[in-house]
Amino acid sequence: MKLKNKKIRTYYQSLQSEEVTKKTDCPDIDILIKSFSDELDENQKFKIIDHISECNSCLGKFNLIEQIFKDCKKMIPGKKKISLNENEVKELKELSKRKILELDEQFKMTKNGVKPKPRATVLIFPKIPIKYLSIAATLVIITLATIFIIRTPPDLRKDAIRGKQGRVFQLIAPKGEITEKPLIFKWNPIPDANEYEVRLMNAELIKIWISDKTPKTYIKLPQDLYQKIKRDTIYYWKVTGYLKDGNIKKSGLMEFELKSN
Amino acid sequence: MNFPKKKISTIEKRIEKFSGLIRVTIRRTSFRISQEDIDDIEQEVKLKIWKELLKSENKIYDLNSYICRVAYTTTCKIMKNVSLQKKILATQEEEETKISEQKNSWKIHTPDYHLEKQEIMEFIRKSVDSLIDSRRQAVKLYLLGRNSIEIAEFFGWSEGKSRNLLYRGLADLKNILRKDHEIKK
Numbered sequence: 513m514k515l516k517n518k519k520i521r522t523y524y525q526s527l528q529s530e531e532v533t534k535k536t537d538c539p540d541i542d543i544l545i546k547s548f549s550d551e552l553d554e555n556q557k558f559k560i561i562d563h564i565s566e567c568n569s570c571l572g573k574f575n576l577i578e579q580i581f582k583d584c585k586k587m588i589p590g591k592k593k594i595s596l597n598e599n600e601v602k603e604l605k606e607l608s609k610r611k612i613l614e615l616d617e618q619f620k621m622t623k624n625g626v627k628p629k630p631r632a633t634v635l636i637f638p639k640i641p642i643k644y645l646s647i648a649a650t651l652v653i654i655t656l657a658t659i660f661i662i663r664t665p666p667d668l669r670k671d672a673i674r675g676k677q678g679r680v681f682q683l684i685a686p687k688g689e690i691t692e693k694p695l696i697f698k699w700n701p702i703p704d705a706n707e708y709e710v711r712l713m714n715a716e717l718i719k720i721w722i723s724d725k726t727p728k729t730y731i732k733l734p735q736d737l738y739q740k741i742k743r744d745t746i747y748y749w750k751v752t753g754y755l756k757d758g759n760i761k762k763s764g765l766m767e768f769e770l771k772s773n
Numbered sequence: 774m775n776f777p778k779k780k781i782s783t784i785e786k787r788i789e790k791f792s793g794l795i796r797v798t799i800r801r802t803s804f805r806i807s808q809e810d811i812d813d814i815e816q817e818v819k820l821k822i823w824k825e826l827l828k829s830e831n832k833i834y835d836l837n838s839y840i841c842r843v844a845y846t847t848t849c850k851i852m853k854n855v856s857l858q859k860k861i862l863a864t865q866e867e868e869e870t871k872i873s874e875q876k877n878s879w880k881i882h883t884p885d886y887h888l889e890k891q892e893i894m895e896f897i898r899k900s901v902d903s904l905i906d907s908r909r910q911a912v913k914l915y916l917l918g919r920n921s922i923e924i925a926e927f928f929g930w931s932e933g934k935s936r937n938l939l940y941r942g943l944a945d946l947k948n949i950l951r952k953d954h955e956i957k958k
Contacts (some may be wrong), residue, residue: 517915517943517947520897520916520943520946520947520950521915521916521918523897524897524916525916525917525918527890527893527894527897528894541853542853545846545849545853547927548845548927549845550929554928554929557910557927557928558906558910561910561913561914562910562913564917565898565901565913565916565917566898571917576798576852577849577852579798580795580798580845580848580849580852581845583791583794583795583798583848584791584841584842584844584845584848585841586790586791586794593834593835593836593837594835594836594837595832595833595834595835595836596832596833596836597832598831598832600833601829601830601831601832601833604784604826604829604833605826605827605829607784607785608823608824608826608827609827611785611819611823612820612823612824612827615816615819615820615823616820618816619816619820622812622816713888717884717887717888717891748884748888750888764885765883765884765885765888767884
């Protein structure tokens, strides 16, 4: 299998952008600002990277600060040092005073409703005739629609089967809407499997129970947990098969809902 | 000695150019900020930079890096204040939008799709976390979209060190991912 660095990165970013992650131990924004200077040592920077790779909220702040830092660096083309002596610094301060007065004046004018001189706008696109822009937009829409159709995954829930090797795992019960007690999970055996393990998850796919490994093809939900299963709520379950050669095979997800009588 | 006209116009031009860049950056990264707010921030950035220059010491040994440092700290401070007042950065609204986008995505895709995605993400994270410290950091920044030069700049490493750690880290990561793929096969 050939793994390309860029592919791993693209895949990682696409997965990460869809996540809603916010940690509680977020660093102060001042620390993020300092991370682009020499004020923090390597270990402190390591901690920041560990944090932002798992916290989308801080990653957004980090990206903005990094962009400001890059913009600042664009101010200094070349590495030539320019030093200012005392007189030159005095001149610079005079210039600063004039500029501050100018800007204050502008600010007052804006507040009083007087329009300042129109600023030069940054053109992102060069002047392209509307005809060509509409053709380009149509092509983009067609391409995106094709990608969307190709990438939409098939409904894997149908038989709760997963993997490329065909119908390896079939889950029998519980399935769909059920009313009876007790809750027994049943599935068809798979060749070469020594033991099985059942995972029960809530509607947000958060694990609420992992069974002990069993050689049987059924398992009963423990009584104390059964009491906690809410009625009229969707749950998912899946089975992992442990094979003799040490490999594992996983089923797809099966949905069920314990209906009130 | 008079302050040369050329130097004055260079400083003015750079600060003007910088405030224009800040404008583009804010618009690109904080979509919910209004045009008036961007104008205000740009004005404030310029004003604060000039005020900071007014406070400068009697001698400046490296004007370029001095202006760069002043611009960076000033802009960050302003953005921090704005974000505290108006919560532009990572607002609750943005997070709510993301949650609702995620809920919509749940309607489009099957739970199997989401579970598989969760498992893959968890696996990649675990694999990256198992790398040795410095390689892990280089790989993490790479996965977040930075190249070896940007990684070197952030950590204060040489370009060679950064490239070396990144490629070794990526090779380790690929080995772990490949091993898992073979086990699954």
